[in-house]
Amino acid sequence: MLVAAHPKTADYYNDDLAELTSLAKTAEVIIVDRFQQKIKEINPATYIGRGKAEMLAQRVQINRADMVIFDNDLSPNQIRELEAILEVKVLDRSELILDIFASTAQTRQAKLQVELAQLEYTYPRLTRMWSHLDSVAGAGGGTAAGAVGGVGTRGTGEKQLEIDRRLVNKRITDLKRELAVIEKRRERQIESRKNVYKACLVGYTNAGKSTFMNAVTNAGVFAEDRLFATLDTRTRKWKLDGTTEVLLSDTVGFVRHLPHQLVESFKATLAEAVNADLLLHIVDVSSDEVFEQIKSVNTVLKEIGCEKKKMLIILNKIDAIKNISVLEALTTIHPDAIPVSASRGEGIEPVIERITGFIRGESVTARIRIGVANGKLQSYLHANSEIVSQDYNDNYVDFVVRLGEKTLPVVQSMKPESVELVK
Numbered sequence: 001m002l003v004a005a006h007p008k009t010a011d012y013y014n015d016d017l018a019e020l021t022s023l024a025k026t027a028e029v030i031i032v033d034r035f036q037q038k039i040k041e042i043n044p045a046t047y048i049g050r051g052k053a054e055m056l057a058q059r060v061q062i063n064r065a066d067m068v069i070f071d072n073d074l075s076p077n078q079i080r081e082l083e084a085i086l087e088v089k090v091l092d093r094s095e096l097i098l099d100i101f102a103s104t105a106q107t108r109q110a111k112l113q114v115e116l117a118q119l120e121y122t123y124p125r126l127t128r129m130w131s132h133l134d135s136v137a138g139a140g141g142g143t144a145a146g147a148v149g150g151v152g153t154r155g156t157g158e159k160q161l162e163i164d165r166r167l168v169n170k171r172i173t174d175l176k177r178e179l180a181v182i183e184k185r186r187e188r189q190i191e192s193r194k195n196v197y198k199a200c201l202v203g204y205t206n207a208g209k210s211t212f213m214n215a216v217t218n219a220g221v222f223a224e225d226r227l228f229a230t231l232d233t234r235t236r237k238w239k240l241d242g243t244t245e246v247l248l249s250d251t252v253g254f255v256r257h258l259p260h261q262l263v264e265s266f267k268a269t270l271a272e273a274v275n276a277d278l279l280l281h282i283v284d285v286s287s288d289e290v291f292e293q294i295k296s297v298n299t300v301l302k303e304i305g306c307e308k309k310k311m312l313i314i315l316n317k318i319d320a321i322k323n324i325s326v327l328e329a330l331t332t333i334h335p336d337a338i339p340v341s342a343s344r345g346e347g348i349e350p351v352i353e354r355i356t357g358f359i360r361g362e363s364v365t366a367r368i369r370i371g372v373a374n375g376k377l378q379s380y381l382h383a384n385s386e387i388v389s390q391d392y393n394d395n396y397v398d399f400v401v402r403l404g405e406k407t408l409p410v411v412q413s414m415k416p417e418s419v420e421l422v423k
C-alpha cells in the first residue's frame with residue numbers, strides 16, 4: 001500500500017502518488033491501496049498523525065497489505081513507531097529507490113555503490129533483521145537485499161543487532177576500499193580522454209537517454225520503459241560527420257529527492273558528467289511533470305557541481321506529446337532547445353550541427369597557404385570549412401576559408417606554410 005503525506009508548504013508535485021506508483025511498479029510491488037494527504041504538521045514520532053496511522057492500520061488489514069511504502073523519507077524512529085502501529089513492514093522512498101537500484105546494478109562498480117548506499121542509509125535503521133548479512137559477510141561481494149521483500153524483516157534480539165552492526169561497519173570499510181581502487185582506474189581512463197571532446201547525457205529517469213545514445217551510436221544500450229534502466233555509465237564514440245567525433249556517455253537517470261547517500265556514492269559514476277565538455281539534457285516532453293523534472297535534474301547537477309557547464313536541452317518524445325502548449329512553453333523558456341524523437345531517430349541532424357558548432361567555435365575567415373603536396377590538410381579544409389577561394393601557384397595553394405576558431409589549432413598542427421586571419 002502506498003502513502004504520500006506531505007506538509008502543505010512543501011515543494012511537492014500535485015500527484016505525489018503517480019511517481020511513487022511507477023517506482024513501486026518498477027520494484028515489482030503489487031499495489032492494493034493508495035492514500036494521499038497534505039498534512040499541517042509533521043508528527044515527530046509517526047510523521048503522519050497518530051489517528052491517521054491507526055486509520056491506515058485498518059486499511060492495511062482490510063487489504064491484507066504486507067508492506068506500506070511512504071513517499072517521503074522517514075527517520076529510523078518513525079519507521080519503528082509506524083511498524084508498531086501498522087504491524088507490517090514500512091519502507092520509505094529512499095529505501096524503495098535503493099532497492100530498485102540494487103536489482104538493476106550490473107557492473108561491479110554499480111553493485112558496490114548501491115550496496116554501500118544501502119548500508120549507509122539502512123544502518124541507523126538497523127532494528128530490523130538483516131537476513132542477508134551472513135551471506136554478504138561470507139561471500140565478500142554480491143549485492144544487498146535485491147527484492148523488496150528482503151529489506152527490513154523485523155524481529156531481532158540485542159545481541160544479533162550488535163553482531164549486525166559490526167558486520168555492517170566492516171563491510172562499509174571494505175566496500176569503500178574496493179570502490180577507491182575502481183575510482184583510481186576510472187580517473188586514469190578520464191585522464192586518457194583529456195583531449196577528446198566529451199558529451200554526457202543527463203536527464204530524469206525514463207526520459208530517453210539510452211534510446212538517444214542508441215539512435216546516434218548504434219550502441220545497443222539497454223533502454224526500457226522502466227525507471228532506472230541504466231545504472232552504469234557507458235561511453236561510446238559518436239561520429240558527428242566525416243571528421244568530427246565525440247565521446248558520448250550515458251548516465252544513471254535522475255529523480256527528485258535522490259537519497260543523499262546515493263548522490264554521494266554515485267558521484268563516481270556521475271564523474272562522466274563532471275568531466276564532460278557538454279551536457280545533453282534529455283527532457284521527456286510527454287511527461288505531465290516535465291517542468292518539475294527539469295528542475296530536479298538541475299538541482300542534482302548543482303549538487304555535483306555541474307551547474308555552470310555548457311548544456312544543450314533536447315526535448316525528446318515529441319512524437320508522443322499530449323499537450324502542444326507544453327512544448328510552446330518549453331521552447332519559450334529554452335529558446336535553444338532542440339525537439340527530437342529519439343525512438344524514431346528524428347531531429348538528430350540539428351543536434352549534430354549544434355554540437356559541431358560548439359566544437360568548432362565562432363566562425364572566422366583565414367588565409368591559409370598550403371604546400372601542393374600537403375593533400376591531407378587540403379582535404380581537411382574541404383571537409384571542415386567553407387571555402388571562399390582557392391588559388392593554385394607552382395608550389396602552393398592559397399585558400400581563403402571560413403572555419404571555426406577552435407579548428408585553427410588543428411590546421412596549425414597539419415603543417416601549413418602560413419595561416420593569417422582576415423578581418
Ligand SMILES: Nc1nc2c(ncn2[C@@H]2O[C@H](COP(=O)(O)OP(=O)(O)OP(=O)(O)O)[C@@H](O)[C@H]2O)c(=O)[nH]1
Binds near residue numbers: 205211227
Ligand atoms: N514515444 C517515444 N518514446 C520514447 C522516445 N525515446 C525513448 N522513448 C521510450 O522511453 C522509455 C525510456 O527510454 P530509455 O532510453 O530507457 O530512458 P533513460 O532516460 O535511459 O532511462 P533510465 O536509464 O531509466 O534513466 C523507453 O520505453 C523508450 O522506448 C521517443 O522519442 N518517443
Ligand SMILES: [Mg+2]
Binds near residue numbers: 251
Ligand atoms: Mg537509460
